[in-house]
Amino acid sequence: MVPKSLYPYPLFPQYCSTGTYALIGHDVPAKLLESVDKTWFQHSANYRKLPEDVLFTGIFAEIAKIRRTHIGGMSFIDAPAYVCRNGLRAYSLHMNRVRDPRVYFKRLGALEGHGC
Structure with missing residues (x-):
């Protein structure tokens, strides 16, 4: 269970499950890194314990308004x-x-x- 102080919403945003990610677009990595500053990631060890796929392809991507597509x-x-x-x-x-x-x-x- 994730404390509401770290993530106040009932569900994580859509995210791509762990494995392989393709970042398409010259500005996508920069947008992801900029979105990190809008979260508790820098300040909370507990936040950094969230799964990396949820963080980078879910929460950060949602903040940066990056479209995600699952490729089976x-x-x-x-x-x-x-x-x-x-x-x-x-x-x-x-x-x-x-x-x-x-x-x-x-x-x-x-x-x-x-x-x-």
Whole structure:
């Protein structure tokens, strides 16, 4: 439960769940940073404990009037259940249980998709 002194509204604004974020627009990072100053973030350790996705893609983005769009297909599990465009799967290294980077590399090489 978040104390009302930190966030007085009953629900968080729409936010993009943790994983991968794409900030599109040359002024978006600056707008996000400017919006931080309009919150308790600088002054409250408890406020800084709010989830980063809620803060940066929710509260700060709402203050800065930045439009957010959810793009499905990212996954936090070893075998993604989400399929992207053209039937290709998305794969996330974030929160993966495998700790050896060599194993990650082998898995990435075996996945469907296009090289960058």
